[in-house]
Amino acid sequence: MDLLTISLTLGVILLLLLASGLWVALALMVAGLAAIFLMVPVPPGAVMATTVWGAINSWDLAALPMFVWMGEILFRTRLAEDMFAGLAPWMRRLPGRLLHVNILGCAIFAAVSGSSAATTATIGRMSLPELDRRGYDERMAIGSLAGSGTLGLLIPPSIILIVYGAATEQSIARLFIAGIVPGLMLAALFMGYTAVWALFNASRMPDPDPRVPYLQRLWQTRRLFPILALIAGVIGSIYGGFASPTEAAVVGVVLSLLLSWFTGTLDHSTFVEALRNASRTSCMIVLILAGASVLTVAMGYTGIPRALAEFIAGMDLSPYALLAALTLFFVVLGCFLDGISIVVLTASVILPMVEAAGLDIIWFGIYLVLVVEMSQITPPVGFNLFVIQGLTGQNILKVAGMTLPFFLMMIVAVALIVLFPQLALWLPQTMLAR
Amino acid sequence: MRQFLDRVYGLAEWLAMAALCLIALLVFAQVAGRVTDAGLALFGLPPYGFLVPSLAEIAGFLLVAASFLALAGSLRGGVQIRVTLAIGHLPPAARRAFEVAVLALAAAVAGFFFWYAVRLSADSLRFNEVSYGIVAIPLWIPQAAMAAGIGVFTVALLDDLTAALTGREPSYVTAAPDVTAGEEF
Amino acid sequence: QTKWEMPVPYGDTNFHTRNIVQFADDVKAATNGGLEITVHSGGSLFKHPDIKNAVRQGLAQIGEILGSRLSNEDPVYEVDSIPFVATSYDDARKLYAASKETLAAKLQEQGLQLLFSVPWPPQGIYTKKEISSVDDLKGLKMRAYNAATERLAQLAGALPTQVEVPDLPTAFATGRVEAMITSPSTGANSQVWDFLSHYSDAQAWLPRNIVFVNQAAFDALPEDQRNAVIEAAAAAETRGWEASVKETDEKTQVLKDNGIAVSAPSEELKKGLTEIGAQMAAEWAEKAGDEGKAILDAYNN
Ligand code: NA
Ligand code: NA
Numbered sequence: 001m002d003l004l005t006i007s008l009t010l011g012v013i014l015l016l017l018l019a020s021g022l023w024v025a026l027a028l029m030v031a032g033l034a035a036i037f038l039m040v041p042v043p044p045g046a047v048m049a050t051t052v053w054g055a056i057n058s059w060d061l062a063a064l065p066m067f068v069w070m071g072e073i074l075f076r077t078r079l080a081e082d083m084f085a086g087l088a089p090w091m092r093r094l095p096g097r098l099l100h101v102n103i104l105g106c107a108i109f110a111a112v113s114g115s116s117a118a119t120t121a122t123i124g125r126m127s128l129p130e131l132d133r134r135g136y137d138e139r140m141a142i143g144s145l146a147g148s149g150t151l152g153l154l155i156p157p158s159i160i161l162i163v164y165g166a167a168t169e170q171s172i173a174r175l176f177i178a179g180i181v182p183g184l185m186l187a188a189l190f191m192g193y194t195a196v197w198a199l200f201n202a203s204r205m206p207d208p209d210p211r212v213p214y215l216q217r218l219w220q221t222r223r224l225f226p227i228l229a230l231i232a233g234v235i236g237s238i239y240g241g242f243a244s245p246t247e248a249a250v251v252g253v254v255l256s257l258l259l260s261w262f263t264g265t266l267d268h269s270t271f272v273e274a275l276r277n278a279s280r281t282s283c284m285i286v287l288i289l290a291g292a293s294v295l296t297v298a299m300g301y302t303g304i305p306r307a308l309a310e311f312i313a314g315m316d317l318s319p320y321a322l323l324a325a326l327t328l329f330f331v332v333l334g335c336f337l338d339g340i341s342i343v344v345l346t347a348s349v350i351l352p353m354v355e356a357a358g359l360d361i362i363w364f365g366i367y368l369v370l371v372v373e374m375s376q377i378t379p380p381v382g383f384n385l386f387v388i389q390g391l392t393g394q395n396i397l398k399v400a401g402m403t404l405p406f407f408l409m410m411i412v413a414v415a416l417i418v419l420f421p422q423l424a425l426w427l428p429q430t431m432l433a434r
Numbered sequence: 435m436r437q438f439l440d441r442v443y444g445l446a447e448w449l450a451m452a453a454l455c456l457i458a459l460l461v462f463a464q465v466a467g468r469v470t471d472a473g474l475a476l477f478g479l480p481p482y483g484f485l486v487p488s489l490a491e492i493a494g495f496l497l498v499a500a501s502f503l504a505l506a507g508s509l510r511g512g513v514q515i516r517v518t519l520a521i522g523h524l525p526p527a528a529r530r531a532f533e534v535a536v537l538a539l540a541a542a543v544a545g546f547f548f549w550y551a552v553r554l555s556a557d558s559l560r561f562n563e564v565s566y567g568i569v570a571i572p573l574w575i576p577q578a579a580m581a582a583g584i585g586v587f588t589v590a591l592l593d594d595l596t597a598a599l600t601g602r603e604p605s606y607v608t609a610a611p612d613v614t615a616g617e618e619f
Numbered sequence: 620q621t622k623w624e625m626p627v628p629y630g631d632t633n634f635h636t637r638n639i640v641q642f643a644d645d646v647k648a649a650t651n652g653g654l655e656i657t658v659h660s661g662g663s664l665f666k667h668p669d670i671k672n673a674v675r676q677g678l679a680q681i682g683e684i685l686g687s688r689l690s691n692e693d694p695v696y697e698v699d700s701i702p703f704v705a706t707s708y709d710d711a712r713k714l715y716a717a718s719k720e721t722l723a724a725k726l727q728e729q730g731l732q733l734l735f736s737v738p739w740p741p742q743g744i745y746t747k748k749e750i751s752s753v754d755d756l757k758g759l760k761m762r763a764y765n766a767a768t769e770r771l772a773q774l775a776g777a778l779p780t781q782v783e784v785p786d787l788p789t790a791f792a793t794g795r796v797e798a799m800i801t802s803p804s805t806g807a808n809s810q811v812w813d814f815l816s817h818y819s820d821a822q823a824w825l826p827r828n829i830v831f832v833n834q835a836a837f838d839a840l841p842e843d844q845r846n847a848v849i850e851a852a853a854a855a856e857t858r859g860w861e862a863s864v865k866e867t868d869e870k871t872q873v874l875k876d877n878g879i880a881v882s883a884p885s886e887e888l889k890k891g892l893t894e895i896g897a898q899m900a901a902e903w904a905e906k907a908g909d910e911g912k913a914i915l916d917a918y919n920n
Pocket of ligand 1: 109110111112113114115151152153154155156157158
């Protein structure tokens with residue numbers, strides 16, 4: 001069988017398994033095992049055990065359950081309610097009002113968390129129930145959360161930029177700084193879409209909050225203090241030199257417990273309940289990561305992504321045509337693999353191509369992250385979709401539909417980055433000029 | 435039997451939760467050590483340099499233990515993600531047949547995984563594989579935790595397979611997953 | 620036609636990886652395509668900590684790792700990383716010759732055959748201030764990633780601090796770490812000038828990467844192919860050592876070009892470091908027992 005037939009067969013097997021209701025993580029494992037069994041003379045079971053062990057035994061990943069736990073603790077406090085109440089009077093006039101909290105919350109949280117699943121899980125745990133309670137449109141609430149969860153990858157720290165930096169021997173400091181402007185730009189695009197949507201769909205917005213006199217508004221703002229203290233504490237622990245980004249997740253847990261204790265919501269049962277939920281949710285995400293790692297190692301053995309990338313390399317395209325082809329390629333690959341796997345599996349073939357086309361390697365890293373972070377929200381394998389199905393019970397296809405407008409905003413962001421490379425390059429060149 | 439199985443699932447979940455707490459404690463101790471040093475510096479005193487040896491490796495091992503030991507609990511809690519869009523529209527009898535088939539396949543994959551996870555751990559023990567950081571930790575220990583978690587997961591799947599075969603509802607269907615917004619699927 | 624998978628930990632631009640890609644090409648040419656080795660760079664098939672196990676289990680047939688990663692399994696693996704024992708390429712070559720047989724035997728116990736070994740450039744000290752004596756290291760937070768580097772930091776009066784490689788830029792920028800020991804190669808590749816300023820070319824040790832093959836996979840080859848592998852490996856070793864020397868000059872120059880203050884260690888620093896080295900060598904010999912003593916004796920004669 002040639003690679004194309006094999007790829008299609010595997011894709012169909014995976015879709016059938018998913019459609020039949022097999023758990024996502026196990027479906028990924030079966031597809032990976034099938035690929036190894038069919039194509040490579042190695043024992044699939046031993047490969048699976050070694051690979052899953054290597055994928056989950058990870059310091060960076062340890063931040064995930066901590067952030068999920070933090071979200072569970074905060075969910076049981078009045079933090080979200082306070083935050084929304086404090087923000088509401090200020091956002092009355094902004095079209096889309098509190099829907100923007102999802103986007104801003106993810107953008108701020110992205111400055112602490114390097115992963116998009118953790119960003120989505122932690123922010124969503126607090127914002128979705130509150131938006132629901134206040135009568136906001138569910139489609140927009142879920143779509144904006146799934147979309148802005150991906151900011152976790154672009155705004156530093158970012159696990160995927162670290163992986164790219166290691167594979168290409170580029171400065172991680174520079175990559176991190178280069179991600180800031182595009183990250184903020186993407187957040188602005190999301191907010192812009194939300195505002196425009198709200199203007200055209202006024203009937204689907206909840207009734208506006210009553211107008212609040214200025215002094216009372218200031219008084220209400222005090223309710224933002226706990227969340228601001230929490231954010232300052234976690235970000236401050238990184239930039240004050242007290243914690244690495246991974247360790248900052250635990251600072252978040254400890255501060256959340258303190259907050260919960262001060263506000264009287266911490267007792268034995270809420271503690272155990274939060275911990276149990278965190279353990280179950282992160283177990284779900286980790287098992288899917290484990291399944292994805294089996295599929296990834298199968299792709300490494302069979303060389304399918306590499307061969308596809310080589311096919312593109314062989315077309316000898318002009319830089320813009322090359323970027324268009326690569327974008328399509330990464331989006332299709334992103335439907336089945338996660339972003340980090342895509343970077344790892346294709347770097348060897350893609351980078352010489354990129355260098356030959358005269359593209360800046362730092363710039364390409366930002367472009368690449370922007371493109372592969374779309375994989376987080378494309379079905380059938382998209383981690384933000386799984387996280388949101390876990391949060392809301394809405395199935396991933398429905399969530400993907402709700403996220404589609406935000407996916408299109410990401411395409412716009414890719415186009416902007418391609419047309420104006422300085423969006424990514426200006427800040428590192430200015431800050432680290434020598 | 436029912437009570438015994440539930441106790442096994444419960445024990446595994448408590449161990450998983452304990453592993454998460456341990457990660458938090460170890461990391462917090464390291465952060466607190468740095469805060470203490472900053473405090474000492476304020477008084478012009480030399481730093482103490484408190485170090486949790488092999489913190490990153492130990493946290494990785496604990497994460498493995500936490501993640502795999504939580505499997506049965508998260509399955510039975512209805513937290514593991516699946517797509518029921520297609521089979522949700524089937525008539526009850528056909529849906530039950532699908533449920534049995536999916537559970538059988540899931541149990542087979544989990545059992546297969548369990549066998550190789552046990553072999554991985556036994557292999558590490560035989561060849562004296564250890565971690566490479568400051569403290570040499572035998573790898574078979576966290577790998578055994580991984581195998582144990584998958585083992586309990588396999589049992590939980592077989593448990594639900596039995597339920598589905600005897601016409602009862604599997605645990606994850608009756609569990610009300612703790613969703614925060616939106617309708618049930 | 621036989622196909623081998625070869626996981627390696629470093630990226631495509633790394634000089635070790637380039638050497639290995641050349642090795643794979645040589646094998647293919649010498650066997651007329653009868654043996655094809657696919658190099659999976661940057662940990663893309665198996666990650667660095669899992670590569671040895673994967674090859675031992677036959678999940679991949681051949682692989683590369685940093686040898687001293689195995690130091691907790693047996694002290695023999697870290698003989699190349701005792702500070703200030705073998706600090707030049709000539710000495711490193713001598714030490715490799717003295718230890719090769721023992722090293723190969725240790726790998727043999729796990730069903731692995733040592734093919735070749737190539738050193739990294741000599742390790743130096745990276746800091747944000749000038750280091751002119753061991754006293755200047757006192758109280759600095761120094762990166763420790765295994766027992767030996769922890770001990771070294773302790774003996775120098777520094778505070779051993781654990782930082783994972785990807786976290787180094789942030790850790791230096793925020794002051795969680797203030798000194799690290801690594802090669803000019805790694806320093807230039809991770810573009811240290813973005814977060815620190817001084818490099819003291821202390822030439823502490825020359826750690827080696829080792830390339831090994833699964834014994835059963837090797838034995839399954841026809842004799843001519845086995846010979847082709849051995850010959851290509853010997854050529855790769857020679858080529859790799861030369862490339863490493865060149866790498867040292869080039870990457871040290873890259874550090875200079877990007878504004879890092881590169882300095883040769885002062886006599887005072889050298890003296891202090893040599894004392895630390897002597898103590899660590901003695902401690903290592905005690906830990907490594909008769910085998911260790913035999914290696915050091917063979918090296919010193
Ligand atoms: Na981030
Ligand atoms: Na996807």
